[in-house]
Amino acid sequence: MRAVFLDADTLGNWQGKSHQPLADLTPLAECFDDFDVYGLTKPEEVLERCKDADVVITNKVVLDGETLKQLPQLKVIQLAATGMNNIDLEAAKELDIKCFNVADYSTFAVAQLTLQFMLNFATRACEHYQLTAQGAWQKSRMFTLTDFPIMELEGKTLALIGYGNIGKKVEQLAQAFGMKVIVANIPGRPMRDNQVTLDEALPQADFVSLHCPLTDETKDLLNKDFFHQMKSTAYVINTARGPVINEQDLAIALKNKVIAGAGLDVLSVEPPSLNNPLLASDIPNIAITPHIAWASHEAKQRLIQGMADNMKELS
Known part of the structure; x- marks a missing residue:
């Protein structure tokens, strides 16, 4: 053969x-x-x-x-x-x-990067590392340098969209950090006993993490209306498929501080074009990795x- x-x-x-x-x-x-x-x-x-x-x-x-x-x-x-x-x-x-x-x-690898995004938004470790690399800590007037806000994942609410093996692994890891996990129903699909509606999930979520396939129901699921239902302090994490997010709407939501930030491992076109709105230099508090979640x-x-x-x- x-x-x-x-x-x-x-x-x-x-x-x-x-x-x-x-x-x-x-x-x-x-x-x-x-x-x-x-x-x-x-x-x-x-x-x-x-x-x-x-x-x-x-x-x-x-x-x-x-x-x-x-x-x-x-x-x-x-x-x-x-x-x-x-x-x-x-x-x-x-x-x-x-x-x-x-x-x-790649279940564990994807779940691992999902938690990495959440942990970095909580601790701002990457930003603080950059400060040290730039010499800012060396010039600090005291022993510490906390130029970016730090929070704890303990007690925060994570809303999962998609509850297959990866979603379940993310739930397990998040609960180890003391997070509350809720599972949001995807509109157009039957409601399960362990799910809540998006209308119920989004206003209480501190993080929304995507683990759903790309289908007619999920394409552009995260759009202007979706972001306006979220807390202004909440974050979106996408390690699923790029087109689940309307990228122009997300760019506007980040620039207008409708939500606090986004961690993305996928984009609608890969490799992305130079004019992808999320790659513009004025988009605040966004972390984008080049589709590496699966690649341990x-x-x-x-x-x-x-x-x-x-x-x-x-x-």
């Missing part, structure tokens, strides 16, 4: 070219007779690289219906991810191409092993 991995660079360091721990593709490679690995693949390169493959592995490379129709040998698509929105699943089904993903490999070394190895396990089930 011949396989091709179209964008292995999305797993970070797999060729030993950086200081990151090496991502070991061996468990996956051992599943195939031939295994071709490409760092990245441009759209115009997809057909040539996939034409003789029984299995195509991709993270973000798009495989649309027209492409799949031109790959008669293809039997399996393995996503190096959980989300499958870059695959034409209906076309794959019609062509009898099996599609697999890997779920839950441990999570990458779980992902690789999960893909290998899927392939072993085929044999």
Whole structure:
């Protein structure tokens, strides 16, 4: 069986070219007779690289219906991810191409960054570190330097939007810090016993953390009206999907101090364009990381092993 991995660079360091721990593709490679690995693949390169493959592995490379129709040998698509929105699943089904993903490999890593955002907004550790790096503490007239307000997470309320495995892990970690956790219902979905409405959740939340998929119900869920229901002292955390937030509305809400801040690991377009409103220099109290929540070394190895396990089930 011949396989091709179209964008292995999305797993970070797999060729030993950086200081990151090496991502070991061996468990996956051992599943195939031939295994071709490409760092990245441009759209115009997809057909040539996939034409003789029984299995195509991709993270973000798009495989649309027209492409799949031109790959008669293809039997399996393995996503190096959980989300499958870059695959034409209906076309794959019609062509009898099996599609697999890997779920839950990054649960703790995503929850960890979620708490990191909340902790930094509570302690302003990054800002205080920068003061020291700039020499401000060295010039302080006393032993301490607290130029940014510090608060405790103890007793604060966290509203979760999305309550799958990641949401539940975030709840567990937040409760370890003494936080109160509530689960908000997504409008248009059935209300569960453990949920409250958004109208009830938002006015009492000190943090709102997103852990929901991108669907018709959740696209632009966080908009002008949403932010105006929140406390002016509250923060938004997004480690889910960028388009769940209306970015223009969030930029305006931050500039007008409608809410206190935002921690984002995802944006609507990635990599972002230079004119993304949230990247403007005048947006206050925003922390943006480049889609790293999933990317712990441990999570990458779980992902690789999960893909290998899927392939072993085929044999």
